[in-house]
Amino acid sequence: MATITFIQHDGTSRDIPLTEGTSLMQLARDNRVPGIDGDCGGACACGTCHVIIDREWLAAVGPRNAEEKQMLELTPDVQPGSRLACQIQTTGALDGLRVHLPEHQM
Amino acid sequence: MNTRTLLPTTLNPTLRRLAEQAITKAQATIPIPLQIKGAHLFLKAKQRALKQARVRPPVETPLPPVEQLALTEIDVSNPFLFRQGLWQSYFKRLRDEAPVHYQPNSPFGPYWSVTRYDDILAVDKNHAVFSAEPFIVMGDPPEGLGVEMFIAMDPPRHDAQRKAVQDVVAPKNLQDMEALIRSRVRDVLDSLPEDQPFDWVPTVSIELTARMLATLLDFPYEQRHKLVYWSDLAAGSAEATGGTADTDETFIGVADMASHFTRLWHDKAARRAAGEKPGFDLISLMQGNDDTKDLVKRPMEFLGNLALLIVGGNDTTRNSMSAGVLALNRYPEEMAKLRADPGLIPNMVSEIIRWQTPLAYMRRMATCDTMLGGQFIRKGDKVMMWYASGNRDERKFANPDAFLIDRDNARQHMSFGYGVHRCMGNRLAELQLKILWEELLPRFSTIEVIGEPERVQSNLVRGYASMMVRVKRAK
Numbered sequence: 001m002a003t004i005t006f007i008q009h010d011g012t013s014r015d016i017p018l019t020e021g022t023s024l025m026q027l028a029r030d031n032r033v034p035g036i037d038g039d040c041g042g043a044c045a046c047g048t049c050h051v052i053i054d055r056e057w058l059a060a061v062g063p064r065n066a067e068e069k070q071m072l073e074l075t076p077d078v079q080p081g082s083r084l085a086c087q088i089q090t091t092g093a094l095d096g097l098r099v100h101l102p103e104h105q106m
Numbered sequence: 107m108n109t110r111t112l113l114p115t116t117l118n119p120t121l122r123r124l125a126e127q128a129i130t131k132a133q134a135t136i137p138i139p140l141q142i143k144g145a146h147l148f149l150k151a152k153q154r155a156l157k158q159a160r161v162r163p164p165v166e167t168p169l170p171p172v173e174q175l176a177l178t179e180i181d182v183s184n185p186f187l188f189r190q191g192l193w194q195s196y197f198k199r200l201r202d203e204a205p206v207h208y209q210p211n212s213p214f215g216p217y218w219s220v221t222r223y224d225d226i227l228a229v230d231k232n233h234a235v236f237s238a239e240p241f242i243v244m245g246d247p248p249e250g251l252g253v254e255m256f257i258a259m260d261p262p263r264h265d266a267q268r269k270a271v272q273d274v275v276a277p278k279n280l281q282d283m284e285a286l287i288r289s290r291v292r293d294v295l296d297s298l299p300e301d302q303p304f305d306w307v308p309t310v311s312i313e314l315t316a317r318m319l320a321t322l323l324d325f326p327y328e329q330r331h332k333l334v335y336w337s338d339l340a341a342g343s344a345e346a347t348g349g350t351a352d353t354d355e356t357f358i359g360v361a362d363m364a365s366h367f368t369r370l371w372h373d374k375a376a377r378r379a380a381g382e383k384p385g386f387d388l389i390s391l392m393q394g395n396d397d398t399k400d401l402v403k404r405p406m407e408f409l410g411n412l413a414l415l416i417v418g419g420n421d422t423t424r425n426s427m428s429a430g431v432l433a434l435n436r437y438p439e440e441m442a443k444l445r446a447d448p449g450l451i452p453n454m455v456s457e458i459i460r461w462q463t464p465l466a467y468m469r470r471m472a473t474c475d476t477m478l479g480g481q482f483i484r485k486g487d488k489v490m491m492w493y494a495s496g497n498r499d500e501r502k503f504a505n506p507d508a509f510l511i512d513r514d515n516a517r518q519h520m521s522f523g524y525g526v527h528r529c530m531g532n533r534l535a536e537l538q539l540k541i542l543w544e545e546l547l548p549r550f551s552t553i554e555v556i557g558e559p560e561r562v563q564s565n566l567v568r569g570y571a572s573m574m575v576r577v578k579r580a581k
Contacts, residue, residue, distance in 0.1 A: 037517065039517050039518060039522075040227070040518065040524055041515070041518050043227055043231070043524070044231070045227060045230065045231050045524035045525050045528070046522075046524060046528055047528065067231065070261065070525075070526055071525075071526070073261075073265055073526075074265065074268060074269065074272070074526060074528075074530075076272070076273065076276050076277075076278070103277075103278065104276070104277030104278060104533075105277070106276070106277070106530075106533075
């Protein structure tokens with residue numbers, strides 16, 4: 001079974017079955033992964049689905065888009081692998097992806 | 107001082123630049139309170155010379171039901187709409203019949219109203235086309251009081267200033283604050299009179315927000331009520347929001363605020379220079395950041411950003427603290443739900459903020475010709491994003507006028523705004539409200555609102571001036 005691993009800031013992790021054709025934010029919310037708020041419902045407008053992607057996965061996930069960059073600019077604790085989960089579409093190519101959650105959402 | 111508003115518009119560009127440089131230099135060397143007084147005198151002299159009428163606070167008259175108006179006559183800038191209980195019907199009509207609506211004749215000048223959730227979101231996200239400059243209130247503030255704040259700046263200037271101060275209310279700073287907030291809430295609630303009416307607004311809502319502000323600003327605690335007074339002046343301008351603040355009183359208040367904060371700044375700078383470890387308050391953060399460490403030399407930005415933090419942390423939380431009590435009285439079945447499951451408090455906090463929408467709108471200016479909802483908006487047009495209406499949009503929220511503490515999408519309210527200007531104090535606001543309700547519930551068996559609260563006169567602030575309440579302690 002294809003999975004995505006969400007790793008909380010305290011190090012605990014959970015494997016979530018990968019559903020294709022949704023967003024990483026929605027997948028996390030649907031599976032009640034704590035630490036992802038998604039207050040704007042996926043419009044790239046609130047910055048509360050901040051995640052950090054493992055370096056080796058950055059190429060597969062793709063670069064930040066312009067709107068996302070703007071929101072991440074204002075996010076505390078932004079890191080090179082930072083993305084907004086609502087802007088990442090889930091595909092079969094992401095099987096095995098490791099996603100880290102920040103300590104807080106803004 | 108907003109240099110542009112002081113200079114004649116006919117000045118040629120070179121002269122204008124030189125004059126602006128001279129004013130900026132003067133700002134850096136003349137003490138700020140004297141500058142404010144100077145602007146006040148200048149404004150009065152100009153009004154005398156040009157025989158301009160002073161702006162007087164608007165006078166309340168009963169407004170007609172919206173059904174009696176033609177679409178073109180609807181003017182939602184009226185500061186009495188909320189107070190007279192008509193705002194829901196006015197905005198519903200606009201959402202249904204003219205979701206992007208133009209009103210050419212208002213006391214605040216011509217403006218567009220955007221009233222549906224999705225359209226507001228689109229405008230809020232598009233800062234390139236819809237600029238937050240120069241002001242986010244409906245009318246322009248009194249001449250000479252055009253302070254500059256980053257809520258009314260576009261990127262990249264906005265980003266640099268916001269980043270310098272946002273840590274003061276960032277989640278990681280909040281962990282340290284939680285215990286302090288809780289002890290203060292307990293202190294205030296324990297001293298409430300039992301079984302006799304008292305005014306909830308000054309006793310609880312204002313008191314708690316004033317204490318919080320004094321902490322964030324490291325302002326002398328015993329003088330904390332000055333912060334509330336200044337905030338009310340800043341948000342209550344007749345010119346800007348249709349409020350009741352008198353222009354002369356506002357100038358005097360702003361000069362007083364400037365002198366207090368300039369002193370506080372220099373005092374902190376001197377202690378830092380002497381090797382004292384800087385605190386985690388707003389001014390210390392500004393002094394520790396390259397983009398803002400000389401902000402005191404740019405007085406209108408300095409004052410503007412302090413005023414922003416004070417107003418931002420004052421009216422909003424204060425009125426949400428009152429609104430929760432009112433809403434649970436209006437919807438007793440929700441109070442029963444809450445008593446049965448206090449785990450609903452976090453979601454209820456979002457629902458309170460949605461239901462109340464303490465700030466009705468933010469303003470934008472179109473930077474180019476553009477289309478929105480089928481309407482042609484011209485460069486330079488004023489565009490109001492009515493969050494209060496978006497939060498009651500039936501297209502987004504089922505049964506939108508009802509207060510439902512377990513509403514599944516309550517968190518998607520737009521009271522914090524969206525995009526780069528999204529409220530940076532949102533987590534602190536939620537924390538304060540959460541703690542208030544965690545402490546209220548076990549302490550009191552009834553929290554009863556007596557009569558109708560008195561609502562604030564403003565087209566921006568949706569708040570309560572007074573609300574009588576009686577409480578009974580839990581046995």
